[in-house]
Amino acid sequence: MGNNYNNCGCYRKENKHEEKAYKVKCHNHEFEASTDFEKDDEGRIHNHRIAGVTGPAIKYGKTHVHKVNELTDTFDDHFHGICETTGPAIYLPSGKHFHVISGSTTVSDGHKHDFYFITQVEDVTNVPEDDKC
Template sequence: MAEEGEDRHNHRFAGVTGQAIRSGNSHVHEIVFTHTDFLDHFHNLKRILTGPAISVGNGKHVHFVTGRTTLNDGHVHQFNFATAIQSPLT
């Protein structure tokens, strides 16, 4: 996560997607995680939904995710990432 502000730092987090939620001709997932820690502070992550499925071939797909953490210590973090494929080789 990139920071907005003077005190540059980043956070790491991991989550798990929930069941598929039908959305138009595709589907999205809710991502379940609560917070991200870095040294002496943390940010909460609100309910986050992925974007629709993006095919990567062989019947596999990923989802793009964008969002923002809660405000803590005077700043928030914007984030952009793609989900990973559970079994990319099978």
């Protein structure tokens, strides 16, 4: 059977006969959001934009999560880092899913920002095999 990881590091279950066999296909999610508003060290109220793509799926119980490691946009010569793990997959009736993520940015310019958002539903790596580019 070999190991339980495919070539991009995503976990998979190889026992096809196991009842309710669990399988996570290798995929990522896009996201786009804003932080909350905070004052910088000069008292200016502002927020930041966050956009990016999650890391690949990571097995988590009977579901999976993703790592997010990005930088915010820049406001008045400063930006913040984000390094968090999404919550587990939340499935829709269509079988597709999304993830919730929340946390705080790194401190920069004397402050940090909180954020709370969901990933996009579509799988950015899921290109139909019959689609010839």
